[in-house]
Amino acid sequence: MKKKQIGFLLLLGAALMLSGCGDDAEGRIEIDDSAPSQVTHVNAESTAGAVTLTWQIPTSSSFMYTKVVYTDADGKEQYQIFSKERASADGQMSATFKGFIQTDPVTFQLYACSVRGNNAGAVEVTGIPGAPNFSAVLESITVDAAYGGIRVNTPNTFDDAVVVAVEWQSAAGKSGSRKYTVSPKSTDGRFVRLDVDGGFLLEQASVTIHTEDEFGHASAPRQFTVTPKAVKKLDQSLMSIPGYNPSSNDGTIGYSSQESQGEGAINGRAACMLDGNTGTFWHSSWKVATTYPQWFIVDLGKDYQIAQVELTRRIGDSRGQKGQTIYTCASDKAGDASNPDSWGWDSYGSFSFDNTSDAPQASDLSGRLQAARYIKVYFGTEMKGSGNNTMVSEFNVYFVE
Structure with missing residues (x-):
């Protein structure tokens, strides 16, 4: 509603300034503040959980805006203001009023107003919202x-x-x-x-x-x-991150980067995802600037039939990733230990991630249960949130015996 009022408020301010401008010698600029004619050709159309109104604005020179008054689904009186600038070239205007949960009739009162709100009374129309x-x-x-x-x-x-x-x-x-x-x-x-x-x-x-x-x-x-x-939850103490180096921001064979400098003595490092503490977190490097894509690999120690991979965001921070792609690799497909890029990774596709929620979020792999020892979580550029970095506080795995 506030956005809809901005144009009107600017117009009102300009009009009031004009009404006070000019000097005595030249005379004041007068604003016509008489009540405009009423709106006409008012129609109400039912839409899902809403009513769409259309109407014709008056041609009166004093007309500035339409005020629409109605009672919402919670029984509270509401109003919205529509500046004349919103009308089409032929004076048609429309607006949709949402948030109704019943299909009971709703009465709308439309007032055609001057700059100071003078009007000739309301034109009423009844609309019936559709089922939401x-x-x-x-x-x-x-x-x-x-x-x-x-x-x-x-x-x-x-x-x-x-x-x-x-x-x-x-x-x-x-x-x-x-x-x-x-x-x-x-x-x-x-x-x-x-x-x-x-x-x-x-x-x-x-x-x-x-x-x-x-x-x-x-x-x-x-x-x-x-x-x-x-299903069982795998003990995090059985997991590790290949090539982990707590003293450097640089990527290794096990992750694209980490923040080992700017997040304190513990935070920012990849191992924080495996400590059972949502108060700590992995953060891709920002002291040394990086951006998407980012990724990390977790070694489960041996093959498991993986049902879900679960991630938790950095608690209270909504700037991180909006999704991830999951890959797994069985022990017998992991050849050169120094080069995970050469391994036989199986893709499970991309999963959405709600970066506004502190709750753990599971990527369900159970539609294709298969043994795997290594899990790669990849955050492509299309997964970028509002910030340039990825952040994960906890990583967990659920498996089927």
Whole structure:
């Protein structure tokens, strides 16, 4: 709403300045502040969770803006202001009012106003919002059991992003929750680990899912009963990073770079991803400037059937990467130990990463379970966040016996 008012406020300020300019000898410039004629040809069109209004602005010389007053989904009176500069060449104007969750009629009052708000009264029109898209998305969701969690399949065929909220609880009362956003026009198959008290559920769980719009309005919930497949979390003490050198920013055979100078005695180094502490983090080099792409390799010590690779961002910092590509390599495909580029890497493709969330985020590899000892995480230029560097606080692996 603030952006829509900027043009109007600038216009208002200019008009008021003009009304006070000029000297007594030349006379003042007068502004016509009389009430303009009302808007005409007002129409309301139903759209998903919204109403689109169109109207004709008056030709009165004193007309400056249209003020639209209505009651939102929370029962609060709202208004928006539309400067006459927004109208088309023939005086047509349109605006969409979003955030409705019911299909009850909504009354809109349109005032054609002068520079100081004088008007000839409101023209009223009633619009009926369509059913919101986030409710339709909920009905299309399916849930499948996965290793250590569930896979939530969310087709979103609409033009708006949808928030998916997942809650789970076992018969023993262990519970947890998670929220994430599904992009517009996407088919999102999201792995959700059923975390509880530092572990995760491997027993039957009741899963409740609802969806939300950008305004925080929620759908009615749906319930599912799922039993996750058995999986184990690999002890980080069994992992290592090839070629690790805590004293240098330079890349090695195990990572593209690290920050060993500017983040203190511990932070910034690649080994911080394997210490079980989200308060420490790996940071690509910035004292010696670097940018994308960045990458690192983790040696698991022996081959495991890998179900998921899990990354946690640098806590509280949203400037990092927006995704990663995962590669794995089995022991028998790792030939020259000094040259990982020559190894037989298997690609699992790219995965999105929400750099605004502190929660651990899993890249699910269980659709193609295979043995691997080495994992390479690659951050291409297309994964760049708002900053020039990659940051990871924790790296974990889940495997199937």
